[in-house]
Amino acid sequence: MDSFGHDHSHDHPHQSDDKIHAYYQILGQALKELLIEKGIVSASEIQYAMERREATTPANGAKVVARAWLDSEYRKRLFMDANSAAAEFGIELPTTHLVALENTPKIHNVVVCTLCSCYPRDLLGLPPAWYKSKAYRSRVVCEPREVLKEFGTLLPDDVEVRVHDSTADLRYLVVPMRPDDTDDLGEDALRSLITRDTMIGVALAGRTI
């Protein structure tokens, strides 16, 4: 991945590519300025949206998952209606149907968006570059165990792997299994074990993470 987040790899930077990248950066700025000049959007709306993006992190998803680890009633609500359960933490996903996926000793869930990059942004922030990459999107649906290995995640053969392909309207949150050795931990400490990758399903939650 080069600094422009390209899907394909380059051995050498090409000048023509640099020109293309420079053009789109200028084009983006041009569109922004024109849309502001015409009153279609305001600079403060853009600023606010940028700040909101940066403030939305996997800590949101971790709040939901940690509560599901601790509170069996909340857990039931989460698997029944994830939008409402997220809303209990003030996390609203007005335009998306959210489904929580339960990892168990026998079933491991992993999430992809093969067609694009659909992702529960309100819970996890912006997707990582690899989630948007052609390599992840193309391979995880046909060789999930191999892909998980690249993330350092090895699953026993008797665990069923379920791959869920997201859409703009239907997005997933994986609820990882709570590690065994965490009875002594409170909610805040548990949250710190719940990383972005555990909620996409490419990693397992553990004390050593």
Added chain:
Amino acid sequence: MRGPHDVGGLDSGPIDLAEYSLTFWELQIDAIRAVIGSKGIVSTHENRRTIEQFGHEIYDTLSYYERWTAALQRQMVDKGILTQDEIDKKVAQLRIRFQETGDLEGP
């Protein structure tokens, strides 16, 4: 026939796991798209459709947010909100500003 976005099940190499922080301009395009979406000017579905209709030449050459930028341009022209002519003029102005100041943002 598969569009260039429809990559599920295709052969591909190892996954590059490097973490990558968005640049300012990428975050800005994300934000513009969010505002345009929340105002109902271009829905997520329209945006997806625009990007899916790019041929391989555009889709495979551009980075993620470059595709979003190309899509925004097309949508604004198609909806009559901006004209290609005014976009071209603004781009030319910005090129000069960038050469003079080394900074894309205006004064």
